[in-house]
Amino acid sequence: MIIVMKPGCSDAEIKSLTLRIEQMNLKAHIDIGEVRTVIGVVGDTRSVNIDYFSVWEGVERVARITKPYKLASREFISGHSSFPLDGVSVGGNEIVIIAGPCSVESRTQLLETAQAVREAGAHALRGGAFKPRTSPYAFQGLGEKGLELLAEARNVTGLPIVTEVMAPEDVPLVSKYADVLQIGARNMQNFPLLHAAGESQKTVLLKRGIAATIEELLMAAEYVLSHGNRRVMLCERGIRTFETSTRNTTDINAVPVLKELTHLPVILDPSHSTGNWQYVGAIAKAAVAAGADGVIVEVHPNPENALSDGAQSLKPERFSELVSQLRLIAQAVGRSVAVSAHAGQSV
Amino acid sequence: MIIVMKPGCSDAEIKSLTLRIEQMNLKAHIDIGEVRTVIGVVGDTRSVNIDYFSVWEGVERVARITKPYKLASREFISGHSSFPLDGVSVGGNEIVIIAGPCSVESRTQLLETAQAVREAGAHALRGGAFKPRTSPYAFQGLGEKGLELLAEARNVTGLPIVTEVMAPEDVPLVSKYADVLQIGARNMQNFPLLHAAGESQKTVLLKRGIAATIEELLMAAEYVLSHGNRRVMLCERGIRTFETSTRNTTDINAVPVLKELTHLPVILDPSHSTGNWQYVGAIAKAAVAAGADGVIVEVHPNPENALSDGAQSLKPERFSELVSQLRLIAQAVGRSVAVSAHAGQSV
Amino acid sequence: MIIVMKPGCSDAEIKSLTLRIEQMNLKAHIDIGEVRTVIGVVGDTRSVNIDYFSVWEGVERVARITKPYKLASREFISGHSSFPLDGVSVGGNEIVIIAGPCSVESRTQLLETAQAVREAGAHALRGGAFKPRTSPYAFQGLGEKGLELLAEARNVTGLPIVTEVMAPEDVPLVSKYADVLQIGARNMQNFPLLHAAGESQKTVLLKRGIAATIEELLMAAEYVLSHGNRRVMLCERGIRTFETSTRNTTDINAVPVLKELTHLPVILDPSHSTGNWQYVGAIAKAAVAAGADGVIVEVHPNPENALSDGAQSLKPERFSELVSQLRLIAQAVGRSVAVSAHAGQSV
């Protein structure tokens, strides 16, 4: 951290600042220039807020040099970390495809979708049992009943289950059924939930908040990682901007930026990041071309009757087509879409 | 809700849509125009997502007419609702001033601040015992110990306590100590927490999420109100935009917009909405001039040593000056700053 | 400017960087720390792009210390600069009120409005003869005919004229009729236009671009100031954000921020910053409470028939009421609304 003093600041101001830095068990390295004095703060400044010193008398500007996250950084693990999700190595050379309905609505709907996405080549099944909904009057999910249906779908198709958990006290319950705990965008900074998910040692799919910076996403991952849980997938799912022609704006830049800043796998959710099934295919392909390690896509056998997010769900036949296209894009960037262990499995 | 069909849509498309509308216990009112057919959807459409029908064949555009919230609306309660906070009627003609440190750090710090803000004329004391922090390495608050100190400060000063609760399971504990439960910006859409706060029947101070629309803020309030808990104060605390010269952008427009859309009291937090103590006074005055029912301001006896948000905290003497200025602005708009019941109380 | 090198950067990298800095007639001040080397760049770095050095091998981060504008800064003129607009001193203790229709539509409409705003106490008349319109099919203004009507309105009411100029080649023409040249938000970075407006030596009202940072606004002002034209009023008129309940988001923070960074007067346009006449009064009052030097307000005798921006225009009687309220707010912050020299003038 570098503290740039105002021209003409007093010795007393520098001294008082230095004293405070030392009280924080940090070292102050003072560089008196011709015009300005610059104080370098040496030590573990990750817990120091960037705004902290800006309030002091005589201070003009404070800049952070080192990144505020550690376990998520490429300085901590220099390559790319990967971990298995069923047969696929997430974060490795293969692209992972997660698919399924927004919400678990019924046994028929879920099993039908699960089999369709398995046949199309998906590696995991997504589906929400606990649903965060803007309106208290909207369908809130089937709860534990939904989790049981997901477990049944896994039995039938062999696909691992990705499902959302919304409250710290639900982590043990959801962990009983799920292979991957999803933390939704609205909960990216629900710190008690992040602690509980870290503690569970389950694989976590962490969605970026709708207005979270990339740095904040990595800080949220740091909460999970700090419990020794290394299995975190980051998920770009669109950010909120002024543009209204799509539900959100896919921050495609986040893909190469994250691949540079962190060793964690990065996936993209084109269903939420566009909000419109017509654009899902284009953006899924863009994600893989840009270097994403996978995609998570909403599929519904009958989007017109979906209880949530119908507008952004693909029909199974379109999803199947998309998987074929993603294979071609993956090849074009020197990667591949794994053949799912369950693709040919009889049911 | 109005569904505008594409020119040349088929009768079958209209029929299938109509059927679905009726299955949802709504009525379809079909208006066949020269160029386009428009279907009016009549009934309680609050639970229907605006995107729902946009996916159907033949549909061009869907527009909502009625608002998706009900209990928070001026159609439900036509005037302004108000409720007492200690001696002041929040949402009435008087302006309420809540002040105190960002975090409870120590007994001395809290009591000193509490007495200072009481003397300056504040009506309630704010202070965080559970702190949501971007970094897992930052000070996370004193927890229950902090709540006990807040209770002690109330005993000493008579000021009611406003403090944040971060997890549904903490609501009973925090409710034991607090007069007002604060739901922070990051938790505005933490629905299990909103349910728990509603259930508690405590007064709730609901902060707008950093990228939440005004409509989403009202929907979040609706979660609390749906438990029969009518004591909700809405709080504008700045939104995230491209501008970086202040920590957030104060959405001052939100004040008159909210006063038009809802009967609930509206307060503004100039400390978070600017992130810089130098701008707090100007924005607090702007808030009252624009029609806000109160402000919540961070005050710290020694901002240089604050464990969080020092840069945006006022020193007690500046806060005292600000209260005087707010009295003048309140008068200029035909309102007043209540004289706190505890202003002259001996300690 | 400070260049922070990566840990372990090579001597050759530092040398090549130093050489380049010296080629630019700047001085490099090298500070070799225990962990990192920091290079201070001394000299006039205003023309150096902050991104320039970030591409060099071995560089981790570049931070600017001095501001990239000079003539607009408080370091250049330490107090507040003011200049006369008819009888009022803009930027002084008095609040200036500019009012009038969005577009000049007809002689009757303009003269009627001009007299109404004069009677209500406005100090200058606004009205567009050249109109920037999103659609090529919308009314584009009366052009020179509109300018002539504005000149007639000045003759009749005595009010100075504020009107927009859209192209550098129109500056001489518009200058013949106008007292103040308005540069619209869409043209804030139309650099040939800024040069021409600077050259004209007319007073300039410079509107902030819809997505311009405060620093960019000051850089745009710098273009005008660099021609020796010191009469620049800055105008906050709302920025574009995700919020859709108002046309734009009033960045009220910009008022105290600009008053700190620059000596130039700051006015606010609540008509464009809200887009809704119902909110104009609240935001105008907020502006003055926050320290603005004036407001510019759209007034139309018959908003229902306005050819542009009717939704955000006040009727004359509401405007008159607003002026009275602004007098009270001005007093509350120790300022006043000047009595217009023309307020009681017979016509």
Add this chain to the structure above:
Amino acid sequence: MIIVMKPGCSDAEIKSLTLRIEQMNLKAHIDIGEVRTVIGVVGDTRSVNIDYFSVWEGVERVARITKPYKLASREFISGHSSFPLDGVSVGGNEIVIIAGPCSVESRTQLLETAQAVREAGAHALRGGAFKPRTSPYAFQGLGEKGLELLAEARNVTGLPIVTEVMAPEDVPLVSKYADVLQIGARNMQNFPLLHAAGESQKTVLLKRGIAATIEELLMAAEYVLSHGNRRVMLCERGIRTFETSTRNTTDINAVPVLKELTHLPVILDPSHSTGNWQYVGAIAKAAVAAGADGVIVEVHPNPENALSDGAQSLKPERFSELVSQLRLIAQAVGRSVAVSAHAGQSV
């Protein structure tokens, strides 16, 4: 356009509104529902501002049904329009690649870059002679001298020239030298410039403004098209959001959205949309995968010495590599990168 009246609006209000609609040569189609009355406005409402009727007594909400642009729409030209740029058909099955330095700096720099990008397979040369710069103290371009150098580069390499024009009065001059007139992001709503560019009948590359919606981009194109100039390429170049880890946020969604809304070709500028050469390749590939018709990329032989935008410029060897990668992505989506007519040309 649909006008939804408030419940309980009066007959007089409906009548007055109907009258006004008819005065505008439009037809009012009144549909009196059980709860609400809806007025359909039939006719050419493209020039009517959406806010226009919202101010009327009795009106609750106004929604536009038809798009406000016509010539740019898929309803006007149902397929995709294409036009030749030297040997390539822009908007056809082939991907066009435009490359070159941000600014023309010197004869050597330009010719060296031109030959390098030609050899790598680019189809056109970009380079700025007139440069819009945020700071008046920054390099403003070589002006006509730069245009002459561009013409020389065309003679030597055979590549057509894409260069920016900043003021309407410069259009004839720039047209003498350029094959394609670039309208920069800051000038997307410089309407006099759009008119002049339309009038010139030159091919226009229109960049999206930094905070322009997709609809506004199409309206700006409409200005050019309204002069009978059909050769307009739209260019996504990043929008301004809260995220600061890249210079702008690439709105990749804009690619499929534009391909659906308009027949005009769509290209993407990954250099400006990321601001960092390290991310240019990933985003260029994403663009082609998402369906873009081309890319425009900054290339500089010596980015460390570039007078502008060095940080986002590729070195020639990296650009050459990128062209190879784009060939693979193009194939994966059933398209191809044309072999430039000049690729093997001796110099």
